Amino acid sequence: MPSTSTRRQAAVILSAAGRKRKAANTAEVSESAGSPVFTCWLMKSEPESRFENGIDVKFGIEDLKALPNQTGCWDGVRNYQARNFMRQMKEGQQAFFYHSNCKEPGIAGVMTIVKEAYVDHTQFDKKDVHYDASSKPDNPKWSMVDVQFQRMMKRFLPLSELKKYHLQHRANGGPLKDMALFTRARLSVQPLTSEEFDFILSLEDKEPL
């Protein structure tokens, strides 16, 4: 969790350049730097086999759980915004493990960030699906973090249910009205406000909508 105290009401913040801009949402805003500080995350991965250049890209929450120490590196992110969010992650923060591109998409469990961003070695590996010929070892483009399995959700939270809440909250107000999963659909690593995170956790104890 962040060492600086946070404000949750602030919607207008000051960028480093000193220009006023609107925060993406009512996320936490740091006292000092003036950029939004996110503390919770959602990370997507595919739990079902799919072959890319002859290589299976399947990696579901069960695969993470099966690794030594239930810990693995989140490699292969090749999108700048997703990468930048990973670079903001701090050790000890929590992230939802989201299952995408599968029969039942949704949130499967919770993991912990156990190592902050470092060079993703797969960008230099010609055999890797996510090899990037344009990235040079003296100036690597892509980063990854290490994540550790924390727990399964008490019940799987399907995208369809989250979407119902999102639509409801968009109409009448509520914590999921701006959730990145819906407003930034293709982003594979996304920030959640603590309000979004806590609300989603509260759904575990509710009946499916």
Place this chain on the structure above:
DNA sequence: GCCAACGTTGGC
């Protein structure tokens, strides 16, 4: 398998 949304690339 379809295709909408959207990020990236590259010509100009």
Place this chain on the structure above:
DNA sequence: GCCAACGTTGGC
């Protein structure tokens, strides 16, 4: 720096 073409994501 614009923007059309292209490629990818990911729900359905």
